[in-house]
Each structure stands twice: as C-alpha cells, then as structure tokens.
Amino acid sequence: MRALLVVNPAATTTSARTRDVLIHALASEMKLEAVTTEYRGHARDLGRQAAESNDIDLVVALGGDGTVNEVVNGLLHAGPDPEHLPGLAVVPGGSTNVFARALDLPNHPVEATGALLDALREGRERTVGLGLTSGTPGTDDEGVPPRWFTFNAGLGFDAGVVGRVEQHRERGRKSTHALYMRQVVRQLIGEPHRLHGVITLEQPGEEPVRDLALSIVSNASPWTFLGNRPIYASPKASFDTGLDLFGLKRLSASALARYGTQLLTSSPERGPRGRHVTARHDLTQFTLHSKVPLPLQMDGDHLGLRTSVTFTGVRRALRVIV
Structure with missing residues (x-):
C-alpha cells in the first residue's frame, strides 16, 4: 500500500517528536510519503494531487478538523467516487477533533495511529456521507x-x-x-x-x-x-x-x-x-x-x-x- 501523510505542523496537540514517532510507525507498515503543509489550502492541494494520482491508496491527515476538511475537499474536487478514490485516515492533532471522535477513533494521536494500523491489517473501513x-x-x-x-x-x-x-x-x-x-x-x-x-x-x-x-x-x-x-x-x-x-x-x-x-x-x-x-x-x-x-x-x-x-x-x- 502506498500512502500520503499530510502533516499540519501547527497541530495543537502534537509535538515535532511525536510526529516523528507517528511517521516512523506508519512507514513501517506501508510505503509512505510525508508532506508538511506550508500554507492555508495546502492540504486541499495535496488531497487533489492524491485523487488525480494512479498509485496512492490512502491519504492520512495528521492535524485537526481544518486539516481533515481541506484533505476531503481535495480528494472530492471532482465529486465522490469511493470505489476509485484513495481512502481517508485521520490521526487527530487538533484541540477538538470532532470528525475523528464522531467516528469513535481515539483522541490521542499515538493511540489513533495504533488503531489505524490495526484497522488496515484487519481491513476495517466504512463509507460515510458528507x-x-x-x-x-x-x-x-x-x-x-x-x-x-x-x-x-x-x-x-x-x-x-x-x-x-x-x-x-x-x-x-x-x-x-x-x-x-x-x-x-x-x-x-x-x-x-x-x-x-x-x-x-x-x-x-x-x-x-x-x-x-x-x-x-x-x-x-x-x-x-x-x-x-x-x-x-x-x-x-x-x-x-x-x-x-x-x-x-x-x-x-x-x-x-x-x-x-x-x-x-x-x-x-x-x-x-x-x-x-x-x-x-x-x-x-x-x-x-x-x-x-x-x-x-x-x-x-x-x-x-x-x-x-x-x-x-x-x-x-x-x-x-x-
């Protein structure tokens, strides 16, 4: 599996050291490219690039709800197509993380990363409405x-x-x-x-x-x-x-x-x-x-x-x- 990790460096609850640990853990299980956002809307641009790529299976958003929203808007820029678009995974790093918590994901980034890796091994996913x-x-x-x-x-x-x-x-x-x-x-x-x-x-x-x-x-x-x-x-x-x-x-x-x-x-x-x-x-x-x-x-x-x-x-x- 090839995955794109979109990292918001300003995420409220994750330090640089924590992000490095999470990246290492994810990279041990998949072919991972990690990109740090540099401007407002960058996560959306990265999501769009992933949607238009032929070899990215998963986009992981490491950040708060704003980062997730940008990634989603990039992925769905041409409309929903869940059978062919990359899937989305979320590692919460914001102050509230409503989307991740509404999906019953752990609110701690390290625990959420462990849950994500377990879900990938077990093939757990759902198709959600937006x-x-x-x-x-x-x-x-x-x-x-x-x-x-x-x-x-x-x-x-x-x-x-x-x-x-x-x-x-x-x-x-x-x-x-x-x-x-x-x-x-x-x-x-x-x-x-x-x-x-x-x-x-x-x-x-x-x-x-x-x-x-x-x-x-x-x-x-x-x-x-x-x-x-x-x-x-x-x-x-x-x-x-x-x-x-x-x-x-x-x-x-x-x-x-x-x-x-x-x-x-x-x-x-x-x-x-x-x-x-x-x-x-x-x-x-x-x-x-x-x-x-x-x-x-x-x-x-x-x-x-x-x-x-x-x-x-x-x-x-x-x-x-x-």
Missing part, C-alpha cells in the same frame, strides 16, 4: 464554489464565534475551550439579531421556517465537544443519513439559559427542545437565506459572509479507515 454547500441560484452567492464538510456547518451565531477564535489564533493565541467560551459570550453581547432572527429555512415541499437567530447543520453526532463532554445539538445526525438542522428563534438571556443548559446535558437520546427550537432530521437538500450577510463556518473554518447557502446531504461519499 455535507456539501453551494451558492444558491438567483442570489448574490450563486457563483460561490461548492465546498464539502465532514461533521457540521453553521450560518450566523456559531460562525461568528469561530471567526472571533480565528482572529485570536492569528495573533498567536492557542485554541482552547476556554477561548471558545469567552468568544461565545462576546459574540452574544455584540449579536444584533439575537431577539429577531433573520434566517429562513426553505426545503422542497415544506413551508418556510422564518426568523431563525441560530442555525446549525450537522452531518454527525455529537455536534461538538466541550473538553471530553460531547454536545448533542442534533442527536439523530449520522454519517449514514442526510443532514440535520438545529435552529433557535431567540437568543435572549432566558432562552440561552434554557437551551444552553439543555445542550450541556444533552445525550444521544435527547437534544434541546422547546417552542423556540426548530429541528429537522435526514434532509437531502435545503437552503438557508438571510436578510443580511452572516458569517458561515464549516468544520470550524470561518468562510466569510453569505446571504444564501444551499446544503446537500451526499450519502456514501468517502471511504474512511476506522
């Missing part, structure tokens, strides 16, 4: 290129939080859960639409749902992790179904106290519920429109402002070694 976003025809965002996401996306409030965190990281701050929580509070204080939402959900054959103040799209469950605590915004979301949506119509202090508590105490059996909640399961395609430009995030990556985004759930899009 989310795809695109510009909406007839809107200002019509020409925005399609982009894949692995576990979640958000238009509005949560994307604003992601954007704030990225600004701190660009200034040299380490990505931590405490940093995220501080930015949640600051985003809430500065959120102009928290009491009167500006987002509309449209799906074929259904009445529009208007005035959403928060919209989170999930392709997997849990939605995210707070330390080691899984948070379930859409407990039924799965790599084997379409997309799920969790929306809130109000972000008042009382609503946040109620639904924030429900999120913190959520479980695979029960997520947030109440009169301000909009929940949809197993959607194939839908569109989120906004009256004003709002930030968009995918897999924890801030992608700028959008007024309309069409989401598609694509089943059986990519082979993953588990």
